[in-house]
Amino acid sequence: xxxxxxxxxxxxxxxxxxxxxxxxxxxxxxxxxxxxxxxxxxxxxxxxxxxxxxxxxxxxxxxxxxxxxxxxxxxxxxxxxxxxxxxxxxxxxxxxxxxxxxxxxxxxxxxxxxxxxxxxxxxxxxxxxxxxxxxxxxxxxxxxxxxxxxxxxxxxxxxxxxxxxxxxxxxxxxxxxxxxxxxxxxxxxxxxxxxxxxxxxxxxxxxxxxxxxxxxxxxxxxxxxxxxxxxxxxxxxxxxxxxxxxxxxxxxxxxxxxxxxxxxxxxxxxxxxxxxxxxxxxxxxxxxxxxxxxxxxxxxxxxxxxxxxxxxxxxxxxxxxxxxxxxxxxxxxxxxxxxxxxxxxxxxxxxxxxxxxxxxxxxxxxxxxxxxxxxxxxxxxxxxxxxxxxxxxxxxxxxxxxxxxxxxxxxxxxxxxxxx
Numbered sequence: 001x002x003x004x005x006x007x008x009x010x011x012x013x014x015x016x017x018x019x020x021x022x023x024x025x026x027x028x029x030x031x032x033x034x035x036x037x038x039x040x041x042x043x044x045x046x047x048x049x050x051x052x053x054x055x056x057x058x059x060x061x062x063x064x065x066x067x068x069x070x071x072x073x074x075x076x077x078x079x080x081x082x083x084x085x086x087x088x089x090x091x092x093x094x095x096x097x098x099x100x101x102x103x104x105x106x107x108x109x110x111x112x113x114x115x116x117x118x119x120x121x122x123x124x125x126x127x128x129x130x131x132x133x134x135x136x137x138x139x140x141x142x143x144x145x146x147x148x149x150x151x152x153x154x155x156x157x158x159x160x161x162x163x164x165x166x167x168x169x170x171x172x173x174x175x176x177x178x179x180x181x182x183x184x185x186x187x188x189x190x191x192x193x194x195x196x197x198x199x200x201x202x203x204x205x206x207x208x209x210x211x212x213x214x215x216x217x218x219x220x221x222x223x224x225x226x227x228x229x230x231x232x233x234x235x236x237x238x239x240x241x242x243x244x245x246x247x248x249x250x251x252x253x254x255x256x257x258x259x260x261x262x263x264x265x266x267x268x269x270x271x272x273x274x275x276x277x278x279x280x281x282x283x284x285x286x287x288x289x290x291x292x293x294x295x296x297x298x299x300x301x302x303x304x305x306x307x308x309x310x311x312x313x314x315x316x317x318x319x320x321x322x323x324x325x326x327x328x329x330x331x332x333x334x335x336x337x338x339x340x341x342x343x344x345x346x347x348x349x350x351x352x353x354x355x356x357x358x359x360x361x362x363x364x365x366x367x368x369x370x371x372x373x374x375x376x377x378x379x380x381x382x383x384x385x386x387x388x389x390x391x392x393x394x395x396x397x398x399x400x401x402x403x404x405x406x407x408x409x410x411x412x413x414x415x416x417x418x419x420x
Contacts, residue, residue, distance in 0.1 A: 035065045036317050036324050037090040039083075042070045044094060044307065049340045057327060064320055077102075084108035086314045091321035092328075097308045100133040100141035102379045109140040110311040110318060112325070116142065119326050124347045128304020128373040135377075141308030142329045143346035145337055148302045148372070149197060149266050150362040152275075155285045157185055157263045166289040168296040170232060177239035180263040188264040189256055190237040192244035192398045193391040196303045197266050197291075201229035203301035203371035204294055209390070210376045210414050217378055219414030221393055222407035230397050230407070237398060244398040247391065254278060266291065268305075269342065269359035288358050290365040301371030306344070380418045389413035 116122040133141020167173040181187030207225025258278035291300035354360040393410035
């Protein structure tokens with residue numbers, strides 16, 4: 001199966017699907033109790049949320065019993081692949097949004113295009129969640145929730161510096177970081193190889209990491225857009241002492257920020273809990289704001305991570321599983337999930353449900369920003385991340401190397417990896 005860039009399905013196609021593929025999609029009317037087995041990732045949701053959902057769903061669907069189990073992200077790829085082949089197959093699986101393409105390649109997933117358009121209002125889904133699950137115009141992954149990077153800041157440092165408002169543009173952000181960058185404080189700690197953050201800047205410029213051209217994928221780090229983004233990254237990175245030759249894992253970003261002498265980092269809000277655990281004195285002193293864009297009227301684009309829900313072709317309770325997914329991804333439980341877990345809901349129109357939740361609201365604005373999305377939608381992208389030529393490209397530029405040459409080298413390497 002050749003994976004191509006998503007094409008959004010027309011209403012005509014959906015109508016045809018409704019007429020030709022109804023078999024197995026409508027739950028049976030029998031009274032026999034059915035158990036729907038659902039795999040979720042560890043810590044994706046709280047037990048309280050799960051209990052509420054289960055109680056409500058089983059009350060409204062007395063012939064269905066929900067059976068949830070939690071699984072570690074570590075090694076999940078092999079486990080899901082085995083399940084799709086028919087070994088201890090669950091009925092619903094939570095997967096990372098960028099993983100859907102590799103599972104869909106095996107033709108082992110149920111096509112949920114009809115449900116996406118007819119029942120779930122897919123036209124309003126966040127692009128970064130919806131696009132990775134849409135393969136050749138068919139929706140195999142149903143967006144469940146999003147989580148993306150924001151600016152996490154130290155409230156005490158901002159207060160001591162007399163900062164009482166957040167930057168609205170990149171230029172203001174650099175000026176602020178410069179103001180905060182003193183002898184005792186780093187204005188921002190930005191590792192030199194944080195390529196997810198760079199991706200957002202590239203999308204803001206109208207560029208991309210890679211694009212598909214006549215069926216072939218080509219790296220795009222040598223383009224004017226990518227080079228402008230890298231130049232901004234270099235300017236921002238200079239407002240602190242982040243290493244130019246490593247990423248946010250070496251040393252761990254949370255450990256560095258927990259020392260208390262850094263004004264800002266770029267991270268998901270979930271890192272706050274780890275930071276506060278490492279340094280309890282920072283509890284209640286961390287704030288969040290959306291990554292600024294090029295102009296004040298637009299938030300900065302960000303890599304949109306999160307989870308999609310898939311249904312294996314070999315699921316025993318396929319029709320019942322579809323109904324469960326529709327409920328999990330529908331507005332009622334999307335609202336509950338967002339409020340309970342501080343997640344970004346799957347629709348732009350639902351952003352208002354997390355109003356007043358500082359971290360979630362900051363994420364939602366970024367996830368809904370023009371240009372925000374996931375990595376290029378090809379099954380081979382995982383191989384790019386293993387070799388990851390983006391990282392040495394960034395380091396070469398930060399160390400004063402020829403940006404265009406480094407970008408071309410990285411682009412050629414990406415094209416080579418993505419070649420069929």
